[in-house]
Amino acid sequence: MSECKSLGDIIGDWGRWQTNVFLFAIVNYVLQSYNSMSFSFYAPKTNFWCADYPSSQNETLTSAEKCEKFVDCKKWVYDDNFDSTIISEWNLICNRSMLSSLTQTVFMVGYIPSGLILALVADRIGRKSIIWTSFTLEILAGISCIFSFSIWQFIISRLLLGIAVCMRGNVLFALFFESCGKKYRGDTGILLTGGWIVGFISLPGIAYFIRNFRILQAFATLSVLVLLIWSFFIDESIRWQITHNQEEEAEKTMIKAYSMNNKSNIIGDGIRRKMNSFCENIKEEAREASTANKHYKPSVLDLLRTPRIRLYTIIFWIVFPINSLVYYGISYSVGAFEGDLYLNFVISGLVEIPGMIFTLLLCRYSGRRLFTSYNMIFCGLTCLCGLIPIQSMPNFSTILLFFAKFFITNSYNVIIVQQNEIFPTVLRTAAGGSITIASRVGAMVAPFTPQLINQFGINFILTFFAFISLIGGLLTYFLPETKSIDIPDTVQGTEKIGLDNKS
Template sequence: MKQTPNVRQVTDIIGEWGLWQLNVVMFSITIQIFLAFQTLAVSFYAPTISYRCTDNISNYTTGNDNQTSYDYCLNGCQNWTFDKSVFKSTIIDEWHLICDRQGLASLTQSLFMIGWALGGIIFGILSDRFGRKPILWVTIILEIMAGLSSALAVNITHFMISRTVLGMLANGRYLTAFMLVTECVGSKYRATLGVIFQLGWALGYCLLPGVAYLLPNFRHMILATTIPEVLWLVWLIVIPESPRWLIAHRKWDQLELVVKRAVKINSLSMNQINSQMQSLIKSNTSCCDETIETNSSKSNLLAVFRSPNLRRTTLIMFFTWFVNSFVYYGISLNIGDFGGNLFINFLIAGLIEFPSSSLPLIAIKYIGRRPLVAGLMYASGLSCLAVIPFGSMTTTTTTVWPRITIALIGKFFIGCSFNIIYVYTAEVYPTVVRQVGVGTCSMASRVGSMIAPFIKDLNVYTGMSVVLTIFGGLSIADGVSVHFLPETRGQQIADTIDEAEQLNRRNKK
């Protein structure tokens, strides 16, 4: 009689890849389309539009002379008309977000990012406690409701509250879907799918300008980018719970149902399924809980800050994540301020997301993490500075397209860097604090994304040259700081704090 092999991983039974995993991956990738819609829509529901005072002062149109528009605001102009040649309705003209109310438009996006940060914490805890699939149900249903609420908002306060809640739910759903993918596929495919997972964002990025062009009323645009999520609720019915989560929580009956369905869909043999399940359960109940608890008690970020080399690495990583997020969203959300057609600019910026998501996967195989990230930050910074000689607000063809082209090149470089630092950060932290380390760095990036929307307001009063100098200066400064990080390519990743200290010390110079 043939002996059943020892089964330690669920993928030993269901396989590392098959139609069962493909269903989960396609669901998770395609629903990220809505993440791009919700995160980047501010460019279309709060665009830079012209308006003029009608208090019998003059037939003056703002947007061409920032100082004059500011003077009219100071003089107490009460009646304004807005240019509706492109957008029929925006939150700018709907609630008169000009003069002393101008910052409210940017605040809506900052509040979205605050909600995003909170959602990562709240739903991360809930997902670990109640499972991946229940949280997907809750976040998608509430996400649809929050989207409808923002589309039907009666005032700017209502709109901002809805957007804050939407940001919380969107990130909660995003992280839960990402976790589901990583827990359903085999280790051989995990890194590749981690990059492919971002393609849903890129697709949504490209589709958004088309939706906005066809629906120039911001309420209609929000409805069109929210209601289709109902289809993904239907799809969710056939999405399984994470088998790894079921193992971690000892839900063996549910696990057996999930595993048997996966084996059937992947067209694998069912002959030894019962004995394989018994072996899997035995392998995952033999570990020492006391040892796990002891190690977990030492797994906190304070341990990192007590170690000098890891402390240096952590502070540099905080800065790197902040700069990447600030520059990336600063360019993405304000692409219309570089001149030219907003819809075309946005589409090109979205298309750039595809190579900036895929090329890093190839580059990190042949180039060290440290020189690669540093080089990308230098290139991004120099690209931003190179835009300045072409002028900041002129609209001639000879200056607009070089300015847009160079700005998009800068966005490509920062996008590549953003994708690489996820991998790089996970490698510099030891196993015992890897999750909390990456999570804390991600929080630093949220600070950058919260500030980025106010770049539009800074541009109004200082001009694009100042904005680009900030982008360029920070990127180059970060490129310099990256040289003080350890090189992890070809290195065995650390498991303990002491091992990570040794890794950092060897690479200090």
């Protein structure tokens, strides 16, 4: 077998071609956070009163008491901090208040069918087909949100938005990793999460000036059109093209990438030999993997067929929900604190910046496996420290929750990189889809964190988060180290990682 196994040996580990994909993914995650987190401004905490009764009767009552006393109210009035919210638009108060929470819940639920779609078809029809499908669905769902005439139309539209947002996010991560050289893969993979942070921090500023939920949704939807146009200048994954017998298309893409990175349209014989060598290596691995059945098509079931991939899959199915639950649980708890909504939102996003910087600086030296494991363990230990009563610091537990978020953010950033480096090209988005489904279990439970704190106290949450974080930290220790390896293209390639790279 020829020696050229790395795409970077042909087109370069980094250049204008990879930069285009990287910036496209960064902007995508900025806009993804808008649709994911804008619910806080669609349905903010709102004061209300019944216009059928004198203001003196309204002012002395709590929200619950108003609902109980004014059951026959025909006209509810809301404060003027916002021009229009889904609460004021459809009177989502009293016995209808659960519909407001349902709007966010179904968005998270949308990640599950999205994961199923990815698991079943993404590795068969290509990365760009899924990206274009998600754009179409997101734009149509966004338009439906803007012109919703009922809360139920809005809820269904949010479900479709969740499907589209998750679908594109997972596929873009896979596409970027298959395009980037191993020298830069770790750092840039972590930097991609910076797009989410930028969106998280900038959203309050946008929402401060746009206080109508329909116009805010229109802003998010129109922003997606920019990415849709940009996507026509993004190429299909070269590795996917080769593993799906599209050698001519793969060669054209490699020539384009080489020309962009080297600023030359002259392709020498040496480069062409490397292209042929690279294609033959990947095809030979694929032939070895499918000798038993020439009509073999990789499927999500392959995640459980071989021993090491099965082990890694089960670990990810457990660890990802833990990361999601702790991360979103702490984030939602911060959002429930008293104070200015916009300021709280910004602070919640700023907490993640030190985590990203810390991850960039240390992950390259400690590797992926130990870094993820230690951060989950430190998250658990931090939560346990929060159980220590300190009378002089009544907010001690709350402060430690911020530190716990710092550690779980580090873990979350790197475990996504690990996932894409461990699973082979033929299963990468299928694995990502199935892991997304598992991850959403944690994300859907997380919104109940504030209620659990109110009912059982913060020590209950600290104990629970500590327990599951420590379990996750121990499990990630059994994943293989993937730092500086060539990402595998076949099932056999992933099986060899576990045998050859145990450090």
